[in-house]
Amino acid sequence: MxxxxxxxxxxxxxxxxxxxxxxxxxxxxxxxxxxxxxxxxxxxxxxxxxxxxxxxxxxxxxxxxxxxxxxxxxxxxxxxxxxxxxxxxxxxxxxxxxxxxxxxxxxxxxxxxxxxxxxxxxxxxxxxxxxxxxxxxxGGVPAVKLLREGLVGEHVQSVVGILNGTCNFILSEMERSERGFAEVLAEAQKLGYAEADPTTDVGGFDAAHKIVILAALAFGGAPNLGAAEIEGIAAVDLIDIKLARELGYRIKLIASAEREGTGASIRVNPALVPLGHPLAQAGGALNALFIEGRRIGRFYMQGPGAGGAATAxxxxxxxxxxxxxxxxxxxxxxxxxLAPLKGADRAGHRDKAFLRLMVRDRPGVIAAVSEALAKAEVSIDSFLQKPVEDSGHVPIVLITHPASAAAIAEAVDHIGALEAVVERPRRIRVARI
Ligand SMILES: NC(=O)c1ccc[n+]([C@@H]2O[C@H](COP(=O)([O-])OP(=O)(O)OC[C@H]3O[C@@H](n4cnc5c(N)ncnc54)[C@H](OP(=O)(O)O)[C@@H]3O)[C@@H](O)[C@H]2O)c1
CATH class of the missing domain: 3.40.50.720 (NAD(P)-binding Rossmann-like Domain)
Incomplete structure (x- = not known):
């Protein structure tokens, strides 16, 4: 050999x-x-x-x-x-x-x-x-050996974590310095945390490469990029980060793979993580991973996901x-x-969602939004309305109860069509962790 x-x-x-x-x-x-x-x-x-x-x-x-x-x-x-x-x-x-x-x-x-x-x-x-x-x-954290050798024979149910240090750095820095995505990305490029062409990282593709490898090792298939649903961080606004925080969450780029039948549900997307959760605490360029198995229960690892010395x-x-x-x-x-790991049908999945709206400051708007949600059979878990901004518009944020992606999409369409809503609502998943 x-x-x-x-x-x-x-x-x-x-x-x-x-x-x-x-x-x-x-x-x-x-x-x-x-x-x-x-x-x-x-x-x-x-x-x-x-x-x-x-x-x-x-x-x-x-x-x-x-x-x-x-x-x-x-x-x-x-x-x-x-x-x-x-x-x-x-x-x-x-x-x-x-x-x-x-x-x-x-x-x-x-x-x-x-x-x-x-x-x-x-x-x-x-x-x-x-x-x-x-x-x-x-990088330097031995996740591959752990899944391939340390957990051989274990029935791993899920692997969920933060697998891209560049995105983690950008999101952490946006929150810390209260600056927008483009400005922080430019700084990350200057510091060497982001490539001149940042698409692979900020588009979520690098995290997708990693999670499909982990999914293959965890669930016994071959890597299948086609099975991954991928959304990057470029559309995350500073206002979303601030409002999520007021509701007790931090926005992270979460990569997850959950065993489903003979396949897996594999996703990379920005997601709200409760502030007290270890994944919310893993800041800067760190990587972090939860592994859950039938016999071992859950455990967590965190460390340098990049950097020359650690990776070498x-x-x-x-x-x-x-x-x-x-x-x-x-x-x-x-x-x-082995065959490429099969993707899962997500029609039955139900996630909470964060919806951020900008509305005109006038009576009856909240009732109209509630009605639009009810039409899509989506109910509200928590709600936050901020003071009127200079633009004369009011940011409203709500977290829904778990609902299917189709129901949330329908709700977003109904809300976006309201005359008082000035831009299409921003939807970010709440992480299932
Ligand atoms: N950087 C990290 O922290 C990290 C962490 C985990 C995994 N990785 C992975 O490790 C690998 C290397 O990453 P890196 O950050 O070290 O990349 P890098 O700094 O861009 O280095 C790439 C190297 O490849 C050489 N190269 C490019 N095209 C070549 C060609 N046609 N023939 C011969 N050599 C060629 C370059 O030569 P010149 O130096 O002459 O330009 C350079 O030395 C990638 O797969 C990356 O995903 C990186």
Whole structure:
């Protein structure tokens, strides 16, 4: 399984991608080459990146490859580590080439595993080599090993958490500094918390990649991005954050997967979390996860979901597993037995919703809103009306009792059509946690 024909000196690592995580892995291996429990050493034998700039570590003993695919197939490496990123292009080509060449592969690439996990797992298992990806989910927090190994045999019911540090930072900072989304996003980009193109993070796609991987491990399928319902944070307004807080909630980007029959309900969306809940307390760039199982009940983990050093530590743990000759399927079961996890029909789901309206300041508006809700058979759990704003409009917020998405959508349509309502109501789910 570990791909080495015979023991001969240090394990030769081929590393493609020398950025935030790859650069941190270079430092890790330079400082602690004998970190594996067996005491065997690991050394960088070949590297590939776009440019040959100085990475702050002596790479004179490592061969340079312009093409990561050539590095992946090189006979002079024992393990291929992919830290380029992206579901297609060089990352996918190089991982495929390494597996075809019979090399164990380690990657932090959630986009790749979420999109092509089953095909790569089949290839790895047919070749009898490891494909490990601990760093792909929750960075330095070992969520993958926990679900795949620590909870093997457990009947996991749900995994729910905060899986994108960039969105968590932006939402936390909007609340703390009372600034709007665009301003805080620009700051996050300056601080290096957000990419120049932030779509993958703020659109909810990165969290979706991670939750579909966790769902596959938790419920015994292969990752299926198509089963996830995805909504990002770009439409969350500062006013929603402030009003939610007055009602005792904090808005978080929640990623959740709940077992349903032979499939799972998988969602990423902004959601209201009660202020006292641990997920509401996980601020800044933290990641956090609740796992609930039939025998273990519920437990919670929280930690650094990103950052070079923390993520490189997870990559190193995978290297140690390869050195130890760990043998296990890529997901919970051999890939040949797996099908993409089925999505669930959500028609019967009932969630509470936060609805925020802007209305004209005139008598009878509240009665009209109540009537519109009643028409859709949605009832009100709590209600808040704020003083008139400079614009002459009044913000009204209500939290509904649990109702189906269709009923809430109907209520939003009825309310939006009222003459006194000046803009389409904003709907945000209340998290089921
Ligand atoms: N950053 C985190 O905290 C974090 C956490 C968990 C998982 N991850 C995952 O780890 C992976 C790497 O992320 P990162 O943040 O380290 O990315 P990054 O800083 O952007 O680094 C990407 C690296 O890939 C190299 N690269 C790009 N295209 C290439 C090509 N065609 N051939 C060879 N090398 C190429 C770049 O070369 P140059 O340096 O020459 O431009 C760079 O060294 C991604 O899958 C990401 O999702 C990251």
């Amino acid at each position: 570990n791909g080495r024909a015979a023991v001969r000196g240090p394990w030769r690592i081929g590393l493609a991608g020398l950025g935030v995580v790859g650069g941190a892995l270079l430092k890790f291996l330079a400082e602690q080459p004998d970190f594996a429990p067996s005491g065997e050493r690991a050394a960088i034998a070949g590297v590939s990146a776009r440019s040959q700039k100085d990475r702050g570590v002596d790479l004179s003993a490592a061969a340079w490859f312009d093409d990561p695919v050539a590095l992946a197939g090189s006979p002079d490496i024992d393990v291929f580590v992919e830290l380029i990123g992206g579901s297609e292009g060089p990352a996918r080509a190089a991982v495929t080439a390494a597996l075809k060449a019979g090399k164990p592969v380690i990657t932090a690439n959630k986009a790749l595993i979420a999109t092509h996990g089953l095909e790569l797992a089949k290839l790895a298992e047919a070749q009898g080599v490891a494909l490990f990806y601990e760093a792909a989910v929750m 530590a997870a990559v190193a743990a995978d290297i140690a597993d390869v050195i130890a000759g760990a043998r296990r399927p890529v997901f919970q079961r051999p890939a040949g037995d």
